[in-house]
Amino acid sequence: MLSRVAEKMYWFGRYVERAENTARIINVNTNLIMDLPRVKHIWSSLIEITGCEQEFQNRFTVVDERNVIKFLLLDDFHSIKSAVSNARENARTSREIMPTEAWEGINELHLYIKNNGEQGLKRTGRHEFLSEVLSQCHQLTGLLAGSMSDDVAYNFIKLGRHLERADMTTRITDVGCLNLLDTTRIELQDYDNILWMNVLRSLNAYQMYRQNVQDRVNGEDVVDFLLKNRKFPRAVAHCLSEAQVCCDALPNEDQTLRSITHAIRTVDTDVIRLLTEHKLHNFIDDIQLDLADIHNTIAASWFSYKINEDVLDTAN
Amino acid sequence: MDLKNYKIPPRVFDEMLTDKNRARPGLTALVNYLRKMKDADMTERSRKAEMAIRTMGITFTVYSEGENIDREWPFDIIPRAIHESEWRTIEKGLRQRLTALNLFITDIYNDEKIIKDKVVPRDLLRSSKDFRPECRGMNPLFNTWAHVCGSDLVRGSDGTMYVLEDNLRVPSGVSYMLENRNISKQILPELFERHDILPVDDYPTQLFDTLSSISPRPLDYPEVVVLTPGIYNSAYFEHSYLAQRMGAELVEGSDLVVAEDDCVYMKTVEGLSRVDVIYRRIDDLFLDPEVFNKDSTLGVPGLMRAWKKGNVALANAPGAGVADDKVVYTYVPDMIRYYLNEDPILPNVPSYMCSEPLHQKHVLQNLESLVVKPANESGGYGMYIGPRESKRRTAEMKRLIKANPRNYIAQPIIDLSTVPTYCDGAIEARHVDLRPFILSGSKSYITAGGLTRVALVRGSLVVNSSQGGGSKDTWILATPEQK
Known part of the structure; x- marks a missing residue:
């Protein structure tokens, strides 16, 4: 398979996953705000999740529902x-x-987004709009699973999807926990339970978490579940082991496998004892660096070439 | 459908009906079928064809209002039929023509015999936009330069088929010929029971065999790729279609690299992989920024070097376009006599070369009744159609011809033949041309029929899809009709 085409497949996987995740966090947080009318900064935390604070500030002066939603639904950066x-x-x-x-x-x-995007800006039409986006994303993922051969092309799509998903899970966990662990935001302490549930829902993880963890919803267990669970599809550890499987099906996989193994080892570190604001943030930073490293290895192994004698030798 | 009011324009040959509205020999069954079809049925089938085109995603790209728009391929469901007996003669004529053209290209890049023997003036080449001095001394395999040719044929008022032009650079349209057949099989299946129609769908296989046969490495499965300028090219649909049907990679210039060993490789996830044959769908001047257009990002640096060393085959070969020039065209009958010692089977449309003083005088005096074409444009661009132009444009044309006579040829207006066409609820006469495709490699192959293009606007002679043209399925009828 041509490198250029492989790269397109990989990004196709990433972007579809990104669209789905973004739709979900907006949906969940729109619901949450109705429960917590006094908590204003929820909107700014959505921008933090995307990592596009600078782009947002260039575009808007006020961080409010209207602007944040506009940014995440229809703008040019992370929408x-x-x-x-x-x-x-x-x-x-x-x-x-x-x-x-x-x-x-x-x-x-x-076309649906182009024609109906405006509808998502107001609370009245938002749920319906986002549900449709989510359901079309699911359809697409299911369609590929049901009709595409499990060959090189499909494995690049899956690789992109799992990496994007792992990335989004770390971001949501990071921002969600910061809010909760930040002692200056004292008003949130009363809602601790609701907020942890919100983090789970943002990742479609609430139901699976409840089946898995018997205890009441609490921070340590949530973080542990979202990062280290091997069976929940959006948990970082699960995404990484899926990415490993994809690599096994590809040629020249050695370097990428190494970088994934490294990330898995990082995730396996004992989190529960780390759960203070500062330490957790550093921990997630480490995972994100590992994810970035995986991406770079993928690009170097499959998408770009430096022509040298070695490569030519293997080609002949 | 009612054909009583079917009007054939004056002095025009209709391919299905005589001027007494009777079916031409062998087409009775087809005409009766149309006559018997209910209006509503016709509308319904036409709508179904449109639906099929939409779902099959058959599009062409037009550049309009500053952006590229993918449009659905315009298709008319009434087929155009030609008898096999006539077709065999046309085929022979095309084969003869291509043989002469390939000999001509080899000659002018090598011995220049035809120039030394004063059959073709030397000036002609010097001023041709598509003459490539870089190709001097080259002898591609089988001495074939134009591996894929699309020649445009038109039928005049006396029923004669003329060659209007030969497209030897990157002719397109063959994918639409194939899809047109697929659609008419879906829409008019019962007609295929009653007629014995020669198949067209082996074209991708024939193309692949032709391309494989020119591989510099004698392999069972040489690596053949289709080189496209990319998604924004108007023929991208066809590039991707042919690659898919041949099982070849569809590559862009950036996917290829010429290595130290002067061989061409493509960048794959498994590493660099050697390429043997490139079916290139980009123009000469964009092929290799080291030799031609320095700013081209579509091509591959070093590609000409690899080709000249014989490490990769290019189809069509660079420089083949020299025989595609509209002035060179006027010499093709002479070439056939010169190289093959035969009389041309297919006539050219009579042409006046503005570079010759006598011709030029005639052209300037009769401009209002002539068609003037720039020597080196395609897609119908820059064409001047005498009877339809304003006085201002006529004056401008006169000025242009005087300023650069080499750049123009003029031809009498050929009133292209018509074929019944379904237009807004009625069947009306519309003008058509025909583009058969000729493959040349270790052996030659000609499509059974080709792409019929139809000018959908009443009275219009412009069949180009970028300018309101549509298309029809083209049938070569093996037996006249079933009893």
Whole structure:
């Protein structure tokens, strides 16, 4: 498979996953705000999750619901709209690789957002809009699973998806915990239970968490579940071991496998004792550095070439 | 459908009906079928064809209002039929023409015999935009330069098929020919029971075999790739379509690299992988920034070096376009006589070369009744159609011809033949042309028929899809009709 095409598949996987995750955090937090009308800074934490604080400030002066939602739904940086249109562009230029229905699916989602995006800005239409986005993302993922051969192309899509998912889980955990552990934000202490539930819901993890952890919802268990659980699909450890499986199906996988193994070891560190604001943040930083390293290794192994004698030797 | 009011424009040959509205020989069954079809049925089938085109995603890209728009391929469901007996002669004519053209290209990049023997003036090449001095001394395998050619044929008022032009650079349209057949099989299946229609769908296999045959390495499975300028090219659909049907990689310039050993490699996830044959769908001047256009990002640095060393085959070969020039075109009948010692089977459209003083005088005096074409444009751009132009444009044209006579040829207006076409609820006569595709490699192959393009606007002679043209399925009928 051509490197250029592999790269497009990888980013297609990432962008579809990004669109889905962004839709979910907006949906969950819109619900949450109705329970916590006095807590204002929830909106700014959504921008923190995306890591686009600077871009947001360049564009808006006030951090309020209206602006944040506009930024996350329709702007050019980390919005659902931009993620879907990037995914579409990647699919468009590699249509001969994916099942035709997948192209049609992403195209339809793109058109839906273009035509109905405004509807998501107001609370009245938001739930319906986001549910449709989520459901179309799920359809697409399911369609690929059901109709695409488990070959090189599909493994690149999955690799992108799992890396993006692991990345989003670390971000949501990080920001969610910061809010809760920050003792200056005393007003939140009363809602501790609701907020931890919110972190779980942002990752669609609440139900699975309850089945897995018998105790009441508490910070240590939530962090442990989201980072280290091997079976929950959005837990970082699970995403990493899935990425490992994808690599096994690819040629030249050695370097990437090493970097994934390194990340798995990092995640395996005993978290519970680390759970203070400062330490946890550093810990998640470490994981994120590992994820960035995996991405770089992927790019170096498969997407870009330096022509040297070694490479030529293997080619002949 | 009612054909009583079917009007054939004056002095025009209709391919299905005579001027008494009777079916032409062998087409009775087809005409009766159309006559019997209910209006509503016709509308329904036409709508189904549109739906099929939408779901199959058959598009072409037009550049309009500053952006690229993917449009659905315009298709008319009434087929255009040609008898096999006539077709065999056309085929022979095309084969003869291509043989002569390939000999001509080899000759002018090597011995220049045809120039030394004063059959073709030397000036002609010097002023041709597509003559590539870089190709001097090259002898591609089988002496074939134009591996894929699309020649445009038109039928005049007396029923004669003329060659209007030969496209030897990167002719497109063959994917639409294939898809048109797929659609008409879906929409008019019962007609295929009653007629014996020659198949067209072996084209991708034939193309692959032709390309494989010119591989510099004698392998069972040489690596053949299709080189596209990318998604924004108007023929991208076709590039991707042909790559898929041939099982070849669709590559962009940035996917390829010429290494120290002057061989071409593509960058894959498994490492660099050697490429043997490149079916390139980008123009000469963008092929290699080291030799041609320095700013081209579409091409591959070093590609010409690799080609000249014989490490990779390019189809069509660089420099093949020299025989595609509209002035060179006027010499093709002479080439056939010169190289093959045969009379041309297919006639050219009579042409006046503005560079010759006598011709130029005639052209300037009769401009209002002539078609003037720039020597080196495609897609119908820059064309001047005498009877339809304003006085201002005519004056401008006169000025242009005087300023640069080499750049223009003029032809009498050929009233292209018509074929019944379904337009807004009625069947009306619309003008058509025909583009068959000719493959040349270790052996040659000609599509059974080709792409029929139809000018959908009443009275219009412009069939280009970028300018309101549509298309029809083209049938070569093996037996006249079932009793």
